[in-house]
Amino acid sequence: MPVIEILKDPSALSMTVVAELAAPLERSWQLLADPRQLERWWGPPSYPATVTEHDLTPGGHVVYYMTGPGGERPRGWWRVLAVDPPRSLEVEDGFADADGDPDPNMPVMTMRFTLEEAAGKTLLTSVTTFPSLEAMQHLLAMGMEDGIRAATGQIDGILGEAA
Amino acid sequence: MYNHMVAHIPDDRQADRLLHALSDATRRDIVRRAMTGAHSVSSLAARYPMSYAAVQKHVAVLEEVGLVTKERRGRRRLVRTDIERVRAAARVLDRLEAVWRRRIERMDDLLAHQEASPPTRGEDPCP
Numbered sequence: 001m002p003v004i005e006i007l008k009d010p011s012a013l014s015m016t017v018v019a020e021l022a023a024p025l026e027r028s029w030q031l032l033a034d035p036r037q038l039e040r041w042w043g044p045p046s047y048p049a050t051v052t053e054h055d056l057t058p059g060g061h062v063v064y065y066m067t068g069p070g071g072e073r074p075r076g077w078w079r080v081l082a083v084d085p086p087r088s089l090e091v092e093d094g095f096a097d098a099d100g101d102p103d104p105n106m107p108v109m110t111m112r113f114t115l116e117e118a119a120g121k122t123l124l125t126s127v128t129t130f131p132s133l134e135a136m137q138h139l140l141a142m143g144m145e146d147g148i149r150a151a152t153g154q155i156d157g158i159l160g161e162a163a
Numbered sequence: 164m165y166n167h168m169v170a171h172i173p174d175d176r177q178a179d180r181l182l183h184a185l186s187d188a189t190r191r192d193i194v195r196r197a198m199t200g201a202h203s204v205s206s207l208a209a210r211y212p213m214s215y216a217a218v219q220k221h222v223a224v225l226e227e228v229g230l231v232t233k234e235r236r237g238r239r240r241l242v243r244t245d246i247e248r249v250r251a252a253a254r255v256l257d258r259l260e261a262v263w264r265r266r267i268e269r270m271d272d273l274l275a276h277q278e279a280s281p282p283t284r285g286e287d288p289c290p
Binding site: 002003008009010012013015017019021022023027028031037040041042044124126128130131133134136137139141 | 228229230242247248249251252253257258259261264265266267268269270271273274275277
């Protein structure tokens with residue numbers, strides 16, 4: 001397992017993931033810098049992501065949508081706060097409305113990626129911070145609903161294969 | 164800065180798990196004490212080898228994120244843990260952990276094989 005450590009800190013409303021990726025720094029950076037690669041790990045297989053805008057410069061945006069098993073298309077965006085290729089990227093991570101514009105009613109998280117080369121491999125650290133406990137509760141309520149839908153889609157898939 | 168909260172603590176008691184999740188030893192202790200009853204800031208401060216102001220600051224951090232509430236009782240300010248909110252925060256982080264474990268797996272697959280790996284299981288979307 002490439003995940004080395006996951007640190008959850010409810011009192012700071014944040015989570016840190018540390019993983020060792022079996023590739024050199026520049027190659028690992030492409031997971032973020034190449035939209036075609038980003039869309040292959042960001043969304044789950046049942047909600048594949050399609051990146052429609054990708055500008056990793058300060059103030060630039062990444063815009064994407066995900067396609068759910070029922071054809072629903074939740075949309076999201078990143079806004080680049082700071083970037084230092086191939087070592088770090090800090091973005092705001094939010095939800096978008098049907099037009100792809102930031103949804104002001106939804107919480108905005110902050111994500112910071114740090115990549116370090118370690119003997120031909122890459123140590124990736126990702127820190128997600130929530131703006132408030134209310135935002136977390138909002139996401140929980142929403143995520144549960146989507147989770148049920150995702151699970152239902154999966155069951156349909158299994159039943160379909162068995163038939 | 165971060166507590167060494169590991170992903171899977173083999174302990175079913177949720178209160179313990181949540182306590183593990185709190186990052187700072189003093190804050191964790193404050194939350195634990197204030198779970199069973201209200202405490203004044205000064206009575207809390209007497210328990211730790213630090214200044215009243217430092218303890219007050221820890222309480223303020225906990226209050227700011229909503230993990231404890233403070234109520235005025237006469238001249239005293241009583242601190243009480245909001246256990247439901249502690250649970251809610253921990254649940255969100257648990258879900259986010261699951262999302263990120265899958266993301267790291269997919270990154271790993273992507274680096275190992277340039278070919279797309281077939282979709283295998285459903286999970287929550289998390290923009």
